[in-house]
Amino acid sequence: MPATPLEVQNLSAGYGPTRVLEGISFSVPAGARLAVLGRNGMGKTTLLATLAGQTRRYDGRIVLGETDVTALPSASRAWHGLGFVPQARCVFPTLTVEENLFVGLKGRPKSALQEAYEMFPRLYERRRNLGSQLSGGEQQMLSTARSILGRPSVLLLDEPLEGLAPVICEELMKAFAELARTGDMTILLVEQRIQSALDFADQVIVLERGRIAWSGTPDSLSKDHAAVERLLGVGGLH
Ligand SMILES: Nc1ncnc2c1ncn2[C@@H]1O[C@H](COP(=O)(O)OP(=O)(O)OP(=O)(O)O)[C@@H](O)[C@H]1O
Numbered sequence: 001m002p003a004t005p006l007e008v009q010n011l012s013a014g015y016g017p018t019r020v021l022e023g024i025s026f027s028v029p030a031g032a033r034l035a036v037l038g039r040n041g042m043g044k045t046t047l048l049a050t051l052a053g054q055t056r057r058y059d060g061r062i063v064l065g066e067t068d069v070t071a072l073p074s075a076s077r078a079w080h081g082l083g084f085v086p087q088a089r090c091v092f093p094t095l096t097v098e099e100n101l102f103v104g105l106k107g108r109p110k111s112a113l114q115e116a117y118e119m120f121p122r123l124y125e126r127r128r129n130l131g132s133q134l135s136g137g138e139q140q141m142l143s144t145a146r147s148i149l150g151r152p153s154v155l156l157l158d159e160p161l162e163g164l165a166p167v168i169c170e171e172l173m174k175a176f177a178e179l180a181r182t183g184d185m186t187i188l189l190v191e192q193r194i195q196s197a198l199d200f201a202d203q204v205i206v207l208e209r210g211r212i213a214w215s216g217t218p219d220s221l222s223k224d225h226a227a228v229e230r231l232l233g234v235g236g237l238h
């Protein structure tokens, strides 16, 4: 599936009676890379989960390419090309690494597994191990690899670098950039490693208590020291 644009209009959502997101609007062109930043508890995970259809939506619209997916359940959104790698890793503990990857193939031939193993050689080494036997970082790689194998047109990544060694982080960010660059995927990235996110993205939104408090380019955010300190709680970027 080729990359598609994503349009979010006036989205409000939460959990049961608890409203978390209020009036979120943004659009991401096909093949672009959006970083979603903000301090802990500001609504980043809730935003991705809402796009994936996993929270309660009160208001607003979500349009994927030509398709309004607002009323569609989570599984149909995936069918329309939305891939979600959640912050809480989901690896099937009683399946092997390879069997976990089969789940992500979505009808593609088994030979496509090679893509996952090229991206994460560690998964190839561990392919016969059970999901339950993997380290946190390996589960992270598996969960990400499985999503990418399905060739989503819009990929939602919630802190994909968490628990990974710096050298792997760098390789992974390069791989994500390559996926977006070749026009295969539109990518939304939530990441606490702000500099990595800014190096990767071409647009940024910063959430504060469920609303967009800042939006612009990575370059303009790097220069806006006041916003960085107020919204991200860090003294400066380099
Ligand atoms: N299942 C839930 N039920 C009720 N409230 C929730 C639920 N999940 C999250 N929240 C609340 O929604 C708000 C936003 O949480 P969210 O997980 O979206 O933040 P976040 O920006 O991803 O934070 P972090 O950086 O810590 O991952 C928080 O106040 C949180 O307590």
Ligand SMILES: [Mg+2]
Pocket: 044, 045, 046, 087, 158
């Ligand atoms: Mg989160």
